[in-house]
Amino acid sequence: MTLPDPSAFSLDINDPEDAELIQYFISVLPERVESIVAAFTNDDFDSLKRVAHQLKGAAPGFGFPTIGAEAGKLEQQLRSTGDPSEQIETLRSQVESLVSLCNSYINPS
C-alpha cells in the first residue's frame, strides 16, 4: 500500500509507531466506509450515528483530523435532527463528502 502525501497527516509518518497507526487506520477504513454507506442506504440512522461518532473520536488520534471533523459534522446533524428522514438531502451530501474524503486516503491518486 502506498501512502499519500506525508503532510496530509497530523502524525509523523517517519516515526515507526505513528506510521503503524496510520497504516492500521487506512487498512480498516474501507470497512467503515461500507458501514456508513449501508447504514445510510437502509435508513439505519442509529448505526450511522455510531460510526460517525467513533470516527470523530478516533480519526484525529490516527493522524486524520479532517476525517474526524467531517464525521463530527455528520454526527452533529444526526443528533440535532428530530426525524433524520426529513433531512435526507442534507445527510446525503454530508455522507458523500465523508465517504469521498475517506476514499481519498484509501485510494490516493
Added chain:
Amino acid sequence: MSESLIHSDSGSSPTVLLIDDSQFVHRLLDARLRDESIELRSAADGRRGVELAREDPPALILLDLDMPVMDGFEALRELKDDPRTRDIPVIVLSGLNSSQDKVAAFDLGAVDFVTKPFELTELRARVRSSLRMYALLQMLAQKAQIDGLSELYNRQYFDTSLKGECERSMRHGQALSIAMIDIDHFKSINDTYGHPAGDSVISGVAKMITKQCRSIDTACRYGGEEFAIILPETGPVQAVQLCERIRVACEQLRWSRHPSRTVTVSIGIVGIGAGEGFSATPEAWVEAADRNLYSAKQAGRNRVKGTGIDGNTIDLAQAG
C-alpha cells in the same frame, strides 16, 4: 507472611482496564500507552468491563460513555455500587464535550474526564496521575490496618477478618483456628527495664509470630501485650503445632540489652476441623480462645493450651 506487610507492588506493573466499544480507541491506546509501565486490558462494552473489573480489579479504568449493551453511566454506577470495585479510579472518555455529561460522570464518582479526540500527552499524564493517587490511597488504606509498633495487622482489621473467616468456615465447613498470645509478666519487663524495652519486646515477639505464620494466616496485635492469629483452613491440632513453634522461638530469643532475661508467651487456641460444622459467633471464638489462654497462664505460663471449639482438649503428645 512477608517481613513487612507494607508492600508497594513494585514487582508487577499496574493494570489499566479500557472499556470502549470502538476498536480504534483500543488500537490507539494500546500503541500510545505502550511505553507506560502498565498492563492494558480491554472490554468492548460496559457489561463485560464491569465483569472484568470484578474478577480482577485493575488500578485504573478508562471508561467510554457512549456504548451499546451497557453505557458508561450505567457501568460507572455498577462499579461504584460494588465494594470490590468502588475504590478503583475511573477516567471517563467521551466524544461529547458536554458539561452535563461531565457533571453526571463526576457525580457518579469518576476522578477525571477526557474528551475525544484525546490529546495523547495529556491522556498519558492523566493516567499517570490517577495511578499515583491510587497507589497512595492503597498505601494509606493498608497503613490504617497496620499497628505501627509490631507491624502486624491492628485490632480493627482482626475483627473484620475474623468475622469473614467465621462465616466462610460455617458456610463451607472449612477448618479454622484462632490463637490468642500474651507475653508473660509483661508489666514486670516494663517496670524493670522501662517502656522502650517493653516496646522492643513487643516488636521482637511480633517478629517471631510473623516468622512462624504462613501466608494464609492473619497475625494481629490485639491490644497491649496481646496478639491474635487467625489460621484459616487449619484444625486445632495443626494450630497447636504452629503455636508451639512460636512459644519455643520466643523462649529461645536472646535480648541484646538484657541477655539474662527470658521472655516467654502463653497461648490459648481454639479450633474446628474440616467438615465438623460447628457454628459460633466471632465473639464466642475469641472468648473460647481467651479461656484457654487463661488456663495456660494458670498452669504456669510459657505454654500452649488448645481445644476444639466444642471443648475437647488437644494435648501436645497428640499434636506432636
